[in-house]
Amino acid sequence: MKYDKVVAINKEKSRQKAQVAKKEIQTMLENGERITVEELRERTGFARSFFYRNPEVREALYNARSKQQMSCNSMQVIRAIEAEDEIINLKIQITKLKMEYEKLKSLEQGLIEENKKLKKELKETSKVSIDK
Numbered sequence: 001m002k003y004d005k006v007v008a009i010n011k012e013k014s015r016q017k018a019q020v021a022k023k024e025i026q027t028m029l030e031n032g033e034r035i036t037v038e039e040l041r042e043r044t045g046f047a048r049s050f051f052y053r054n055p056e057v058r059e060a061l062y063n064a065r066s067k068q069q070m071s072c073n074s075m076q077v078i079r080a081i082e083a084e085d086e087i088i089n090l091k092i093q094i095t096k097l098k099m100e101y102e103k104l105k106s107l108e109q110g111l112i113e114e115n116k117k118l119k120k121e122l123k124e125t126s127k128v129s130i131d132k
Contacts, residue, residue, distance in 0.1 A: 014054065020044055021051065022060045029064045037061070 024043050028035045037051045040061075051057055 017044075017046060017050065018054055018056050021046060021054070021057045025057075025060050025064045029067060035061065035064050035068060 021040060021044055024040055025035060028039070033039070037048055040046070040051055041048050051061055
């Protein structure tokens with residue numbers, strides 16, 4: 001075999017391996033799996049260095065990781081906003097309950113005073129009745 005033919009065969013093998021690797025990266029991305037070189041190595045059987053040396057695969061790997069990072073961060077931001085909203089709602093509810101508590105406490109104090117007054121009146125009227 002001539003040297004040019006060997007080079008062409010190696011390039012074709014490398015291109016096919018790159019396609020397999022990119023397909024596996026895409027599959028992992030679609031399935032929401034964490035994309036690591038170790039996991040790709042296990043799934044494809046390619047050497048770890050292949051994923052770093054092949055520029056096409058390295059770029060696909062970098063892009064996929066960026067997408068995962070972005071979606072993860074986006075979800076974290078959404079959850080944080082939802083949590084803050086919930087905290088605000090709960091603080092509002094706590095404030096309303098405290099106000100209601102103070103109102104009821106004041107009402108209770110008024111009722112206690114009225115009860116004392118009525119008891120006093122009752123004692124006075126019963127003393128007047130007994131005296132007659």
